[in-house]
Amino acid sequence: MKKNCLLLLLLFLGFAAQAADIKVTDYGAKGDGTTLNTVAIQKAIDACNAKGGGHVIFPAGRYVSGTVLLKNNVTLQLEKDAWIIGSTDVNDYTNPDPFKDGLGVDVGWALIAAVDVKNVGIVGAGGVDGQGSKLKERQILTDTRPESQRWGRRPFLLRVVRCDGVLVKGVSLNYSAAWTSHYFQSRNLQLEQLKIRSTGVAHNDGIDIDGCQEVRISNCDIVSGDDALCFKTTSSKMKCNNIIVSDMKLKSNQAGIKMGTESMAGFENISIRNCVIYDTKNGGIKLLSVDGAQIRNVIISDIKMMNIRTPILLRLGVRLSVFRKGQDVQQKTGLFEKVVLKNIEAVSADSTQLKAASGILITGIPEHKLSGVTLENIRIELPGGGTADEAGADVPEAIDKYPEVKTFGPVIPAYGIWARHVSNINIKNVSFRLRRSDGRPAVLLQDAQQLRMQGSVLPATKGAVSVFEIKTSRDVVIERSKVGAGPEVFIKADGISKGEINSKENQLPPGMKKR
Structure with missing residues (x-):
């Protein structure tokens, strides 16, 4: 020795x-x-x-x-x-x-x-x-x-x-x-x-x-x-793994934090905390798997965003590009698992990529739901201004397109959370504030399964038919929400979803119908 x-x-x-x-x-x-x-x-x-x-x-x-x-x-x-x-x-x-x-x-x-x-x-x-x-x-x-x-x-x-x-x-x-x-x-x-x-x-x-x-x-x-801070995998042969980011100040003409524009290999065991994002023109936080990546054990926490466009975008798609021809092969569809966004404050710019701003966009595709995500302790201020007519907008699937907010625009039919083709989603203590009233629902769920939303705070609005709109969804729990006046109905649900919603301990203003 x-x-x-x-x-x-x-x-x-x-x-x-x-x-x-x-x-x-x-x-x-x-x-x-x-x-x-x-x-x-x-x-x-x-x-x-x-x-x-x-x-x-x-x-x-x-x-x-x-x-x-x-x-x-x-x-x-x-x-x-x-x-x-x-x-x-x-x-x-x-x-x-x-x-x-x-x-x-x-x-x-x-x-x-x-x-x-x-x-x-x-x-x-x-x-x-x-x-x-x-x-x-x-x-x-x-x-x-x-x-x-x-x-x-x-x-x-x-x-x-x-x-x-x-x-x-x-x-x-x-x-x-x-x-x-x-x-x-x-x-x-x-x-x-x-x-x-x-x-x-x-x-x-x-x-x-x-x-x-x-x-x-x-x-x-x-x-x-x-993009200010961007995580990519342009090859399937080596994932992003064991990464710690802290104490960053980020300004961008695109996104503050982005993961997965190129996404052939996984993004795992990543922690991003205590960051300030400001004056971004194309999003605050974007997590994307469109080329086969598994996004697993990712925690983004203690983030402040100011004057940003579209605070959060989560996307699972199937573009399945290959970036190093002759060195790589096309991958299978990816997934999200144990992804947590928590302790986030965001103030949206008055003008965004969308006709009227939205706070959180989460979307998979019909054959592959985006699952395994927790959103916790998030406060978002938005400009409002959306109309009741925009609540009926159809959003393109764009399953194989470049993943950007504008891909799903120009209109998102909810001002707070729009979630489509999702499962196993937990939303805790998420609140919204509007600078102007908005005629769209606060939350729109479409093809959602096993979604839990607890402790939300949703402001008063004028012109909106409902606070929640739920389509073709199953096993949805909405509890302990605090809702402002304005909409006639708390939850508007289609025939498939009506018997699949558990609504309890919600604080509704006088005169608002539960359904």
């Missing part, structure tokens, strides 16, 4: 003796904002790796570069006022791991990439700026393809592919030409104290975790043009 410990100590000391911190300027890099430093930066990284690893130090300056690849045991250290600046020429970038995104576009080029390496990172008080808008402006002068296709040729700011042991801490990640940071099939990731400002071109996701395991993300401040 003593001999083994001594051997390990000698090996460690040998590695430490070889490890070297070097300055990128010693290898010819110039921080003048104009010199293309791709070759010099790569030489510094290679030299650091050859010496056993360490830090490649960037003194204050602006270092223009194309694609550089991190090597084993190398960390880029960006000192204060040190910036790696992306070249505005797309030809200065390479694609270390090509794939297609959820829209079917070829993507994967990057400014800084790490592929099949261990113990790498980017740390410090400096940052990386992709100059996304300038790169696009230059690109479209010669790339005549439609914008929906050519955007994929633009580089991500940071790509980490099949790596183990990654630290990204303290740095700023700004203005990517595509996704800002993408981590694929990697383990032992630590992302903390990041400041991301990435807007100006399409698809500026903030952080994309794609089939990664043992991940810790904390204390990041993200303002993104696309």
Whole structure:
């Protein structure tokens, strides 16, 4: 035992003796904002790796570069006022791991990439700026393809592919030409104290975790043009598993927290807590399985959302896309199991993706119900303004379509909760507040089974026929609800549902009929 410990100590000391911190300027890099430093930066990284690893130090300056690849045991250290600046020429970038995104576009080029390496990172008080808008402006002068296709040729700011042991801490990640940071099939990731400002071109996701395991993300401040914090599985071969996220500040032109736009493998054992989401233009929290993913043991808690559009969307669909052609096969339909959203406060923007705002959308498909979800201690403020005519709106099934709120619009026939093709759903202490009256029911259930709703608080409205509308549903329990005046009927149910509803201990205003 003593001999083994001594051997390990000698090996460690040998590695430490070889490890070297070097300055990128010693290898010819110039921080003048104009010199293309791709070759010099790569030489510094290679030299650091050859010496056993360490830090490649960037003194204050602006270092223009194309694609550089991190090597084993190398960390880029960006000192204060040190910036790696992306070249505005797309030809200065390479694609270390090509794939297609959820829209079917070829993507994967990057400014800084790490592929099949261990113990790498980017740390410090400096940052990386992709100059996304300038790169696009230059690109479209010669790339005549439609914008929906050519955007994929633009580089991500940071790509980490099949790596183990990654630290990204303290740095700023700004203005990517595509996704800002993408981590694929990697383990032992630590992302903390990041400041991301990435807007100006399409698809500026903030952080994309794609089939990664043992991940810790904390204390990041993200303002993104696309989804701020996004979990994906573009391959069926490795799920997102054992992930803890906390203390995030998220602003987005799309979603604050999204899981599953690309969803071939599972999302399991994930905790997201104590986050602020604000000024989002396409949703607060979205959990989606449309390519076969099993979403299991996911808890999202202690979330505050302000000025957001459509607070919650849960979707089980069957698009069943394959994103890495020749490397993967189509999956079977996925599922939700032990998914909990609790302790959430949300204030909706006045204008949303829908004609009139709705708070919570939950939908499976006729052959596959979305099940295994608990919503607990949720308070949502909505603008109201929906009409009684909109209560009769038909919502498209869109079983194989890209999963977005607008996919089910423009009208949702309930202002509070719309749940269709669901089972085993528990809703506890969910309350709504309206800034204006709304003529739609508070809750509409369609093809629901084993749904329990307890302790809800539903405001007074004018013009609505009922508080609840229930269609083709079985084993529904509604209890201890507190309801404001206005609607004539508490529960409106069709013939199939009437005998399947257990309503008890609800507080109704004088004159309101139970059914």
